[in-house]
Amino acid sequence: MKTKAMVTFLAIGLLALTAPTFAADEIVKHSGKIVAISDGAGTFVLGEVGPWQVRDGETVVTRRTITLTPATQFVMVGRADDAPSGFPGDFVDVALGADAIYLYDFVTVECRHDGKHLLALKITVVDQTDAARYDDAHPRSN
Numbered sequence: 600m601k602t603k604a605m606v607t608f609l610a611i612g613l614l615a616l617t618a619p620t621f622a623a624d625e626i627v628k629h630s631g632k633i634v635a636i637s638d639g640a641g642t643f644v645l646g647e648v649g650p651w652q653v654r655d656g657e658t659v660v661t662r663r664t665i666t667l668t669p670a671t672q673f674v675m676v677g678r679a680d681d682a683p684s685g686f687p688g689d690f691v692d693v694a695l696g697a698d699a700i701y702l703y704d705f706v707t708v709e710c711r712h713d714g715k716h717l718l719a720l721k722i723t724v725v726d727q728t729d730a731a732r733y734d735d736a737h738p739r740s741n
Contacts, residue, residue, distance in 0.1 A: 626720065629663055630707040633700070641667045643700075645708060663717060665708055671719045673697055677726035692723070700724060 631647035645663045652659035673695040682689035700706070705725045710717040 627710050628707055633702055633704050636702055665717045665719050667719050672721040675724045675726050
């Protein structure tokens with residue numbers, strides 16, 4: 600009886616030790632505006648709205664500090680009339696350098712958790728001027 604209890608206790612202990620590993624490998628996406636960029640620290644702060652919350656009549660913005668890595672990819676997504684998919688106005692990715700990311704850009708960041716840190720795997724910038732131009736050139740029918 601003692602042996603069975605010890606084996607069960609040991610199995611539960613091992614599962615508890617491996618559980619954080621699964622969560623650390625999880626890829627999560629966060630979207631919002633870049634509200635701060637550190638000089639030389641390799642981090643930026645993302646102001647994310649969501650899940651939607653209002654407190655004292657103000658929209659709650661969650662600030663997330665995200666760390667860049669040497670492997671972080673940077674792309675811009677925009678509409679293209681001659682997209683490879685063949686659909687006019689489809690979205691396409693264009694590779695960017697890290698120096699093309701600016702304060703107040705609207706981005707979606709694919710992150711991996713490393714303890715309490717968010718490590719950026721891919722940063723996708725939304726080309727809002729391109730989207731506005733496309734909407735002006737292709738009005739929607741109501």
